[in-house]
Amino acid sequence: RLLGRPLDEAATEDLEEVLLRADVGVQTTERLLDKVRRAGADADLRAVLRDEMTAILEPVHVPFRPGEGIWVVLVVGVNGSGKTTTIGKLAARLKGEGRKVLLAAGDTFRAAAEQQLSTWADRAGVDILVLDEGADPGAVAYKALERAQAEGHDVVLVDTAGRLQTRKPLMEELGKIRRVLDKVHPGAPHETLLVLDGTMGQNGMSQATLFHEATPLTGVVVTKLDGTAKGGMILAISNELKLPVKLVGLGEKVGDLRDFDPKAFVDALL
Amino acid sequence: VLSRGFKNATLALQGKARLSEESLSPALREVRTSLLQADVELGVVKAFLAQVKEKSLGEIVPLKVAGQSIKLSPQDWFVKACYDELCELMGPVDTSLDLDGRPAVILMVGLQGSGKTTTSGKIAKMLAGEGKKPLLVAADIYRPAAVDQLQTLGRKIGVPVFHQPDTNPVELARLAVIQARNTGRDVVIVDTAGRLTVDEAMMQEVADIKATVQPKNVLFVVDAMIGQDAVRTAKAFDDRLDFTGFVLTKLDGDARGGAALSIKSVTGKPVKFLGQGEGMDGIEAFRPEGLAQRILG
Numbered sequence: 077r078l079l080g081r082p083l084d085e086a087a088t089e090d091l092e093e094v095l096l097r098a099d100v101g102v103q104t105t106e107r108l109l110d111k112v113r114r115a116g117a118d119a120d121l122r123a124v125l126r127d128e129m130t131a132i133l134e135p136v137h138v139p140f141r142p143g144e145g146i147w148v149v150l151v152v153g154v155n156g157s158g159k160t161t162t163i164g165k166l167a168a169r170l171k172g173e174g175r176k177v178l179l180a181a182g183d184t185f186r187a188a189a190e191q192q193l194s195t196w197a198d199r200a201g202v203d204i205l206v207l208d209e210g211a212d213p214g215a216v217a218y219k220a221l222e223r224a225q226a227e228g229h230d231v232v233l234v235d236t237a238g239r240l241q242t243r244k245p246l247m248e249e250l251g252k253i254r255r256v257l258d259k260v261h262p263g264a265p266h267e268t269l270l271v272l273d274g275t276m277g278q279n280g281m282s283q284a285t286l287f288h289e290a291t292p293l294t295g296v297v298v299t300k301l302d303g304t305a306k307g308g309m310i311l312a313i314s315n316e317l318k319l320p321v322k323l324v325g326l327g328e329k330v331g332d333l334r335d336f337d338p339k340a341f342v343d344a345l346l
Numbered sequence: 347v348l349s350r351g352f353k354n355a356t357l358a359l360q361g362k363a364r365l366s367e368e369s370l371s372p373a374l375r376e377v378r379t380s381l382l383q384a385d386v387e388l389g390v391v392k393a394f395l396a397q398v399k400e401k402s403l404g405e406i407v408p409l410k411v412a413g414q415s416i417k418l419s420p421q422d423w424f425v426k427a428c429y430d431e432l433c434e435l436m437g438p439v440d441t442s443l444d445l446d447g448r449p450a451v452i453l454m455v456g457l458q459g460s461g462k463t464t465t466s467g468k469i470a471k472m473l474a475g476e477g478k479k480p481l482l483v484a485a486d487i488y489r490p491a492a493v494d495q496l497q498t499l500g501r502k503i504g505v506p507v508f509h510q511p512d513t514n515p516v517e518l519a520r521l522a523v524i525q526a527r528n529t530g531r532d533v534v535i536v537d538t539a540g541r542l543t544v545d546e547a548m549m550q551e552v553a554d555i556k557a558t559v560q561p562k563n564v565l566f567v568v569d570a571m572i573g574q575d576a577v578r579t580a581k582a583f584d585d586r587l588d589f590t591g592f593v594l595t596k597l598d599g600d601a602r603g604g605a606a607l608s609i610k611s612v613t614g615k616p617v618k619f620l621g622q623g624e625g626m627d628g629i630e631a632f633r634p635e636g637l638a639q640r641i642l643g
């Protein structure tokens with residue numbers, strides 16, 4: 077211990093507990109506390125910690141902002157993380173911003189996945205492309221872009237089936253979907269969002285790493301932060317993979333989607 | 347110190363060592379890190395290590411395995427003690443369901459996306475395979491196409507699914523039990539909506555379902571990748587519902603599943619089943635050894 081004074085020791089242990097309980101993880105916690113310990117003897121340890129954490133998140137922070145032309149967003153993540161619901165919310169937001177949105181029902185595998193996304197399309201008042209169950213997700217991607225080009229949609233949100241990052245064939249399928257999108261509309265997908273469940277623990281790093289390898293991610297959505305979990309895993313993910321958290325899910329209703337705010341996130345965690 | 351040094355030397359000559367504070371502390375540190383990386387909750391980690399340390403301190407252990415040239419260090423002994431303690435803590439194994447009711451009722455609860463609907467299907471298929479006549483109840487009236495999802499699974503496994511439009515979940519459960527009695531179904535599995543423990547109305551709803559149909563089985567379904575929040579969430583569900591056991595899902599991934607230890611040690615409730623895949627066969631009865639190894643890492 078660098079400081080070695082009993083008072084600082086207790087304060088540091090309290091901070092360690094807060095960080096570990098927030099799912100920040102052992103290594104990132106150690107790294108952050110090292111910085112805190114180097115601070116002056118009379119420094120406000122909590123303020124130093126807050127600055128260090130914000131310094132991890134702010135440099136990589138980029139908001140979600142669809143560009144010109146047909147903006148294609150590919151949404152990926154493990155089972156049950158909140159992809160379909162996030163797409164529904166995002167569709168409503170973009171429609172409200174005057175975009176013409178098309179949803180692509182790329183989960184052709186799970187029971188009632190297409191009905192679920194169709195319901196969200198109705199709620200958001202946007203179009204949706206659905207093929208028969210069991211259709212190839214690449215075919216859905218293809219047809220959706222074709223339709224967007226024909227009918228003048230300027231945002232396409234592509235839903236995919238949940239998949240555990242250790243399933244190689246399923247991860248390769250994502251690479252294939254991405255290639256199809258690029259083939260029909262060069263440059264697509266313009267945004268590839270990894271949806272992470274805010275209640276998850278250390279497995280988040282494995283998810284982000286392996287999904288990023290399968291299809292280069294441009295950002296992260298953290299869902300379910302309206303519960304009691306703090307989502308501290310994203311510090312390690314931002315720090316090591318330089319991935320920005322763009323959006324936050326704060327509930328199950330259509331309006332429950334916010335832009336990520338690094339300062340607010342750190343304050344809530346501490 | 348001198349006499350202790352002498353005693354240690356004597357033991358070493360005999361191929362033995364006494365597990366001391368010094369020899370244990372690097373091992374303790376290593377196991378603590380591993381358990382935290384496995385998502386075991388911090389308080390549970392501390393209590394666990396204190397317990398194993400207390401049991402191990404002062405123990406005299408052989409540094410050689412009899413008849414083999416394997417050398418063991420005090421640290422190795424400590425890790426073995428941790429493994430044994432983990433197995434013991436996660437047991438005794440009780441994967442039974444109370445199926446005596448007319449009908450027996452199983453209530454499925456948990457956070458959003460944890461795998462309740464899928465697990466309901468798996469359990470229905472498992473019981474049907476054991477000669478039972480299950481009835482699934484689609485009591486999630488909130489999530490888009492949740493009812494469709496369970497009905498699709500029901501068709502797939504040949505199990506009937508009870509649902510009625512414009513009916514609240516408590517009433518759905520109540521009517522389903524009556525339906526089961528009238529149609530000779532002997533197990534009712536109630537799938538409910540995912541809910542947050544801080545959502546008082548939703549926690550009250552599931553408490554009301556329990557009060558109405560008095561299930562002998564309440565299964566808390568939890569995602570193996572859940573982090574430190576596992577304890578807070580499990581405690582809240584347990585305080586409210588006194589669940590009879592829990593199911594850890596998505597263990598076919600690389601999540602370490604430390605929540606199993608956290609939830610068991612804080613609620614005392616047993617792990618009943620492990621979810622091992624998206625298909626209807628992806629479920630198995632809990633065994634401590636595999637999970638203990640996975641958590642210890």
Ligand SMILES: Nc1nc2c(ncn2[C@@H]2O[C@H](COP(=O)(O)OP(=O)(O)OP(=O)(O)O)[C@@H](O)[C@H]2O)c(=O)[nH]1
Nearest residue numbers: 155156157158159160161238300325326327458459
């Ligand atoms: N409380 C809360 N629940 C959420 C949030 N986002 C999604 N959910 C819920 O999480 C559950 C899973 O959401 P889905 O959108 O089906 O997740 P998914 O990733 O598409 O799931 P799969 O397609 O099966 O992999 C649903 O019950 C959603 O209502 C959020 O921000 N907060």
Ligand SMILES: Nc1nc2c(ncn2[C@@H]2O[C@H](COP(=O)(O)OP(=O)(O)OP(=O)(O)O)[C@@H](O)[C@H]2O)c(=O)[nH]1
Nearest residue numbers: 155156458459460461462463464540596621622623
């Ligand atoms: N790989 C894997 N996926 C699973 C397992 N159990 C469930 N899933 C998947 O996880 C996702 C969520 O499962 P659901 O059964 O919809 O979860 P839920 O708890 O009913 O979700 P809500 O009703 O929205 O709270 C789906 O994509 C399932 O196929 C499992 O053991 N392994």
Ligand SMILES: [Mg+2]
Nearest residue numbers: 159160183238
């Ligand atoms: Mg989905």
Ligand SMILES: [Mg+2]
Nearest residue numbers: 462463486492
């Ligand atoms: Mg469900």
